[in-house]
Amino acid sequence: MDQIITFIAEYPITIYMVVLAIYLGFELISKVPTVLHTPLMSGANAISGVVLIGAILLVRQAPSDDYLSLALGFLGIILGTINVVGGHSVTNRMLEMFKKK
Amino acid sequence: MQQALINLAYLTSVILLIVGLKxxxxxxxxxxxxxxxxxxxxxxxxxxxxVPxxxxxxxxxxxxxxxxIGSxxxxxxxxxxxxxxxxxxxSxxxxxxxxxxxxxxxxxLFQYQEIFSGGSTGAVHMGKHFTTLLTIFIGAIAFTGSILAYLKLAGKVSDKHPAFLAYLNIVFLLGILGMIGYRVYAPDASFMIPWMVLSLSLLYGLTFVQPIGSADxxxxxxxxxxxTGIAAALAGIVYGNQVMxxxxxxxxxxxxxxxVLMCQAMNRSLFNVIIGGFGGSSKKGDDDDEKVIVEATLNDVAILCRYADRVVMVPGYGMAVAQAQKTCKELDNLLSGFGVDVKYAVHPVAGRMPGHMNVLLAEADVPYPSLLDMDDANALMPETQVCLIIGANDVVNPGALEDPSSPIYGMPILEVFNSSQVIVLKRSMNFGYSGIENPLFFKGNTKMLFGDAKDSLQHLISEIRELG
Known part of the structure; x- marks a missing residue:
């Protein structure tokens, strides 16, 4: 309990950010036609690949002889990139079909 | 100066993500x-x-x-x-x-373990450690759960689920949360705990998804x-990165x-979905009324469609499996040429993803205004002569309206039985994805056309052409 109170006292901006970002996410999605549910899910899925940034930071920070960090970070980069690149690409393919003929 | 530029660039990318999503x-x-x-x-x-x-x-x-490689x-x-x-x-x-x-x-975790085995537990920042454990918990469920969902959708894993899984899930969930809590309040305890959190979370992802399956x-x-989004956000805290x-x-x-929107479309609560209400309970009807199905001949259907004022097609997963969307459009073109008003009725959860049918039909060049959502379609049903059900099942199951004992009771459906004639294109008399019987097939104004949806439609098209 103490830890939670300390956290709130120490990081007020973070709390604001969490609340506002959650609200923003709700607002962005709440008025979406059914047609776009699948592309939207796919697009959001691509954005969740943002965790890739963590993997890049990890590899950049690792010393050259820290093979464990390098191996795991490398694996993370591959996995994250597949999610980001594949996600945006497949979303684009879905949306291509809505082009005006 | 440099730091300010970097922050600005990160801010720009966050704004781009938000605008993009919008x-x-x-x-x-x-x-x-x-x-x-x-x-x-x-x-x-x-x-x-x-960034330096x-x-x-x-x-x-x-x-x-x-x-x-990833790209x-x-x-x-x-x-x-x-x-x-x-x-x-x-998935x-x-x-x-x-x-x-x-x-x-x-x-x-490896780094914490090193610090931990060095004997200086104080060096482990507990807040960060806690966040890491949460990331592992949520990320692991997203990982194994999505992979299992992928395998299930690809038909590589069956939908069987023993009843004990529901209880096991509660045990797993409480166990994992308990261990994470214990870890935070007793940081000196064995380092086995984080590893157990990892392995149990991976396992929990599987047992979490396995009972759900079916239409959900x-x-x-x-x-x-x-x-996955939440896991990325938590990892963002650990790495101190705002974009993540x-x-x-x-x-x-x-x-x-x-x-939540999807659950609402099925008139069910998220809790109900997660507990795994569907399937398994494939009760045979409790009444032994003679259930007669009537098979339609291609010629009947061809004549019905050719001389109808309005034909409504109801696509479902069967259309996707048979790759029949282009054939649907072909039939649409042919009938439109005869002055028939052809529409497509798309249930919010038809197929296996919301909007799945819309994407497939758009691929076949079906114009946007021809796609009706559920309410518009239901309003048109009484003025519709022929309803072609192309591989849809649960979304047209009248049991959802009439039978309180039906597992999908209360789910809004396409009320195709209000049209003059329902033709169901179906491979066999097997149950739908939710594993329940569909009383629609036994209604007086329903006829069945067995076979692969694409083949049936192609035969239908040539039959209509012969009518001239």
Missing amino acids: RLSSPAIARSGNFIAAMGMGLAILVTLI LSDGNNNYLLILIGLG AIGLILSKRVQMTAMPELV LFNGLGGACAVTISLLE MPVVISLLNAF FIGGILVGSSGTILT
Whole structure:
């Protein structure tokens, strides 16, 4: 309990950010036609690949002889990139079909 | 100065992600939305590559190789996938994102363990450690859960689920949360606990998804997508990176609201979905009234359609499996040529993902105004002569309206039985995806046309052509 109170006292901006970002996410999605549910899910899925940034930071920070960090970070980069690149690409393919003929 | 520029660039990429997500919710500009979001992501990655770090030796070569391999695999998978297999692929991608979160958190665990075994527990920042454990918990569920959802949709894992799984899940959930809590309040305890959290979470992802299956898979994928977002946000806290943090929360909250919207479309609660209400209970009707199905001949159906004022097609997963969307459009063109008003009635959860049918029909060049949503379609039903059910089942099951004992009772459906004649194109008399019987097939105005949807439609088209 103490830890939670300390956290709130120490990081007020973070709390604001969490609340506002959650609200923003709700607002962005709440008025979406059914047609776009699948592309939207796919697009959001691509954005969740943002965790890739963590993997890049990890590899950049690792010393050259820290093979464990390098191996795991490398694996993370591959996995994250597949999610980001594949996600945006497949979303684009879905949306291509809505082009005006 | 440099730090300010970097912060500004990160801020720009967050704004691009938000604008992109917003534009994705309107059909006319959705494509640009996806592009803008991708730009935001690209900018964030670029900045991450050049941001100055206090230690480490960058290892750029390794990073670039990783980015290259990942991009190649992602592009190939997304270009090669059949339109019908799209839900599976989204689920697979989502699982890999979850795996990425787990992989990088795993390293944090190794580092903590080193510090821990060095005997100086005080050096382990408990807040960070707690966040890492949460990331592992949520990321692991997203990982194994999505992979199982992928396998289930691809038909590689069956829908069986023993009843004890529901109880096991509660045990797992309480166990994992308990261990995380214990870890925080007793940091000196054995380091076995974080490893147990990891392995139990991976296992929990599987047992969490296994009982669900059936018609609820779209909801699950959306939920797991939200999980990956939350895992990314938590990892953002650990790495002190705002783009990860905001992007993750955005996906977490928008994924959650999308999940809720889908549940509402089925008139069920999220809790009910997760507990796994569907399937298994495939009760035979309690009445032994003679249930007669009437088979239609192609010639009947051809004449009915040719001389109808309005024909409504109801696509479902069967259409996707048979790849029949182009054939639907062909029939549409033919009938329209005879002055028949052809419409498509799309149930919000037809197929295995919301909007799945819309995507497939759009691929076959069906114009947007021909697609009716559920309410508009139901209003038109009484003035419709022929309803062609093309591989849909549960979404036209009148049991949802009439039979309180039906597992899908209360779900809004397409009321096709209000049309003059219902023709059901179906491969066999097997149950629908939810494993329950469909009383529609036994109604007086329903006839069955057995066979693969695409073959049946093609035969129907040539039959109508012969009518001239």
